[in-house]
Amino acid sequence: MAKRERWQKNFSEWFSDILRDADIMETRYPVKGLFVWLPHGLKLRNSVLGIMRRLLEESGHQEVLFPQLIPENLFKKEAEHIRGFEGQVYWVTHGGHDKLDVKLALRPTSETSIYPMFSLWIRSHADLPIKLYQVVNIFRYETKMTKPMIRLREVTTFKEAHTAHADADEAEAQVMEAVKIYKRFFDELGVPYVVSKRPPWDTFAGARYSIAFDTLAPDGRTLQIGTVHNLGQNFAKVYGLKYEAAGGKHHYVYQTCYGISERVIAAVIMVHGDDNGLCLPPNVAPIQVVVVPIPYKAKEAPVEQIATAVKNELATAGFRAHLDDRNLRPGNKFYYWERRGVPLRLEIGPEDVAKEQVTAVLRDTGEKRAIPRKALGTKVKQMLDEIAENLRERAWKLFRESLKDAPDLGATKGIVKKRGGIARLPWCGQESCGKEIEEQTGGDMLGEELDGAQAPAGTCPICSKRAKTSVLVAKAY
RNA sequence: GGGGCCGUGGGGUAGCUUGGUCUAGCCUCCCAGCUUGGGGUGCUGGUGACCCGAGUUCAAAUCUCGGCGGCCCCA
Numbered sequence: 001m002a003k004r005e006r007w008q009k010n011f012s013e014w015f016s017d018i019l020r021d022a023d024i025m026e027t028r029y030p031v032k033g034l035f036v037w038l039p040h041g042l043k044l045r046n047s048v049l050g051i052m053r054r055l056l057e058e059s060g061h062q063e064v065l066f067p068q069l070i071p072e073n074l075f076k077k078e079a080e081h082i083r084g085f086e087g088q089v090y091w092v093t094h095g096g097h098d099k100l101d102v103k104l105a106l107r108p109t110s111e112t113s114i115y116p117m118f119s120l121w122i123r124s125h126a127d128l129p130i131k132l133y134q135v136v137n138i139f140r141y142e143t144k145m146t147k148p149m150i151r152l153r154e155v156t157t158f159k160e161a162h163t164a165h166a167d168a169d170e171a172e173a174q175v176m177e178a179v180k181i182y183k184r185f186f187d188e189l190g191v192p193y194v195v196s197k198r199p200p201w202d203t204f205a206g207a208r209y210s211i212a213f214d215t216l217a218p219d220g221r222t223l224q225i226g227t228v229h230n231l232g233q234n235f236a237k238v239y240g241l242k243y244e245a246a247g248g249k250h251h252y253v254y255q256t257c258y259g260i261s262e263r264v265i266a267a268v269i270m271v272h273g274d275d276n277g278l279c280l281p282p283n284v285a286p287i288q289v290v291v292v293p294i295p296y297k298a299k300e301a302p303v304e305q306i307a308t309a310v311k312n313e314l315a316t317a318g319f320r321a322h323l324d325d326r327n328l329r330p331g332n333k334f335y336y337w338e339r340r341g342v343p344l345r346l347e348i349g350p351e352d353v354a355k356e357q358v359t360a361v362l363r364d365t366g367e368k369r370a371i372p373r374k375a376l377g378t379k380v381k382q383m384l385d386e387i388a389e390n391l392r393e394r395a396w397k398l399f400r401e402s403l404k405d406a407p408d409l410g411a412t413k414g415i416v417k418k419r420g421g422i423a424r425l426p427w428c429g430q431e432s433c434g435k436e437i438e439e440q441t442g443g444d445m446l447g448e449e450l451d452g453a454q455a456p457a458g459t460c461p462i463c464s465k466r467a468k469t470s471v472l473v474a475k476a477y
Numbered sequence: 478g479g480g481g482c483c484g485u486g487g488g489g490u491a492g493c494u495u496g497g498u499c500u501a502g503c504c505u506c507c508c509a510g511c512u513u514g515g516g517g518u519g520c521u522g523g524u525g526a527c528c529c530g531a532g533u534u535c536a537a538a539u540c541u542c543g544g545c546g547g548c549c550c551c552a
Contacts, residue, residue: 012548020488030528032546143478145548294515331516349515359515442552 002365003275004218011219015270016148022278022340024269025148033146033153040340043286045157045265049135051188051283052159052260055181061131061161068136069104070113078238081111084205088140106139111206111231111257114162115239122253124244125166129174133161149266150223150477157262164241164253171230171254175211178228178258179450182213185260186225190281190392191215191267192399193225194422196447196472199434207257208232214446214476215267216402220419222446222474225267228258271395272364278341279363281391282384288320289380290342294330294349307348310358310376317377319384338363343387344380346371364390403472409440409461412473416443422474424449426467428460436462437473446472 007014019025024041037045053063069092076082085108092104107113114132121127137156146152161178165171179195186193198210204227213226235241236252244250272279282288291314293307307323314321322342324333330347337345347359358376360369364387371379402421406412415423423443427434434445440462448469460467 017488028546030546292515296514300514327514329514329516329518331514331518334516336517347515351515439552 004273006275007273008218011217011270014218014273014275015266018269018273018277018339019148024278027148031153033142033151035148035152035156037156040286041265044268044280044284045262047284047286048189048265048268049157049159052185053135055185056133056161059131059177059181061133064132064134065136066107066110066113066117066134068107070107070110072103072105074116075105075112077112078206078235080234081206085109085140088142090139090141107136108138108140109158109259110134110136110138110160111162111235115235115241115255118162118164118253119240119242122164122241122243125246128164128166128243128253129170130164131161131174132163133159135159147477149262149269152262155261157265158259159261160257160259162255162257164236164255166243166245166251166253168232168254171232171256174256175228175230175258178256179211182226182228182258182260186213186215186264187392188281188283189264189268190388190395191225191264191271192396194399194403194446194472195450196452197450198447199445199471200431201435202445202447204229206231206234208234211450212446214422214472214474215271216399216421216474217270217477218273220402220421220475222422222444222476223263223267223270224476225264226258226260229256231255231257271399272341272391276335277339279391280341280343281388282343283388285341285343286320287322287337287340287342288384289314289322289344289346290333290337291321291323291346291348292330292333292337293323293325294347296350299350299353302353303348303350306353310346310348310373313376314380317380319380334361344383346380362387364394406473407458409437412437412443412461413441416441416473416475419475422446422472424470424472426458426460427469427471428463428465429468430460430463433460433462434471437471441473442475443473444476446474446476448472 016027019027022040023038024044026036026038029036089108090106092106093100118130136158137154138158139154142151142153144151163174165174193213193215195211195213198212203210207229209230211228212224214222214224217223233252233254235255241253242250243253268281268284269278272281291307291311293303295303304325311321311323334345341363343363345361347361352358356373357370358373360371360383362383404415404421404423406415406423406425412423412425415421438445448471452470458467459465
């Protein structure tokens with residue numbers, strides 16, 4: 001149980017196999033970088049989104065929905081932004097047989113569609129702050145190799161929040177709130193992460209600075225799973241987002257935006273999986289408990305009857321329960337549901353009937369437990385909580401072990417090349433040295449850890465000057 | 478950005494070098510029936526494929542070119 005050989009050594013293969021075998025995603029859609037969500041996968045996606053929506057609503061965000069198309073003139077207003085995105089934009093150039101007078105961009109992100117509307121909505125300080133979000137699909141013309149859920153030409157699950165504030169401090173505080181929300185989000189999913197401030201050359205196009213969350217895939221590569229940007233007044237000035245202050249003066253607003261994509265679902269799948277397939281955290285598992293009857297010949301009736309009763313009891317108690325009464329051998333069903341990541345399985349056979357118990361099997365460890373029928377509800381709840389906790393701890397343990405201090409360039413290179421996780425090394429803070437580190441190690445600089453209180457020990461491995469800070473470097477997806 | 482490899486039933490593959498014997502083999506999945514039932518039950522039967530287009534040829538899964546799609550390596 002919990003064997004993780006293929007999961008780790010052959011991760012790429014494991015991942016694409018599991019998307020198919022667990023009915024998550026159909027990867028054969030005949031357009032590069034576009035994929036189909038299957039029922040089981042979509043339920044998982046929607047559960048994950050449910051957590052996100054709850055956290056955002058709790059913190060005063062409101063959901064909106066903007067159009068998919070952005071006119072060229074609006075899209076091209078902010079120079080930095082265009083420079084970052086123009087190479088990846090899909091353009092709609094025709095309507096039927098007519099060539100459009102103004103080309104329309106399929107949004108690669110929505111700043112340029114949302115902020116022009118902000119300029120109509122924001123009149124006075126009383127209109128601020130604005131905290132909106134939407135969950136949409138976006139298109140990016142990726143030239144690199146695409147990968148389901150990870151590198152897409154159509155990101156189908158793009159949660160983007162956009163805020164506007166009266167002053168810089170408030171915007172700064174909003175950035176910190178967003179970081180806090182995302183931490184809670186990933187914590188609820190048991191997905192480990194490190195938060196870092198991206199270096200200037202990897203900052204979101206048009207932002208003052210960017211903060212990013214990264215997790216680790218089983219193959220030792222990092223996966224960026226969330227970003228938070230402080231936009232300052234860049235967009236406000238371009239789109240004319242001004243408000244009237246109490247004294248009657250007009251000021252530009254300060255803005256932030258932050259986003260999460262289906263990469264987070266990829267993260268849930270990868271960090272909790274094993275060689276038998278998925279292992280989903282109970283709070284997002286489409287099926288939390290599967291009941292498998294074991295109908296020995298001539299003893300089918302009581303077994304089936306009790307299995308049904310157990311399933312109904314759990315459903316009534318609010319668990320997502322499923323009874324598998326297919327005419328298959330039990331072992332076959334066990335593998336089937338394990339592959340799909342159902343966290344808890346209850347077996348009911350003649351022996352359980354006789355003893356007024358059910359046999360519970362925990363997906364993460366494979367442990368079997370006899371549960372008295374009478375205690376069913378409370379025990380199931382306990383076991384699901386236990387699985388959630390265990391998954392989180394197991395994932396975090398591996399993550400922590402994979403974040404290593406690297407005293408010099410050689411050590412960093414070793415970690416990056418072997419894809420052994422994330423290296424932490426000293427840095428002088430100069431861009432030229434940073435890029436040289438990336439060049440020489442073949443890794444990507446994630447940036448300076450946000451919570452990293454550790455002293456910047458040692459010297460910059462490139463220029464040998466005293467280090468101003470320490471940064472994380474890894475092979476990134 | 479540069480280089481290489483690949484595309485055969487739903488999945489994995491054999492066949493391609495040397496065009497014909499391919500009416501395309503095998504494993505798995507799937508469907509039907511019986512059997513079985515606490516970790517992939519067994520038997521019998523069945524459905525299902527040469528990525529698309531053009532070319533060479535008497536003849537193309539096989540050779541050539543283009544498109545689409547996938548994978549890998551380097552930067």
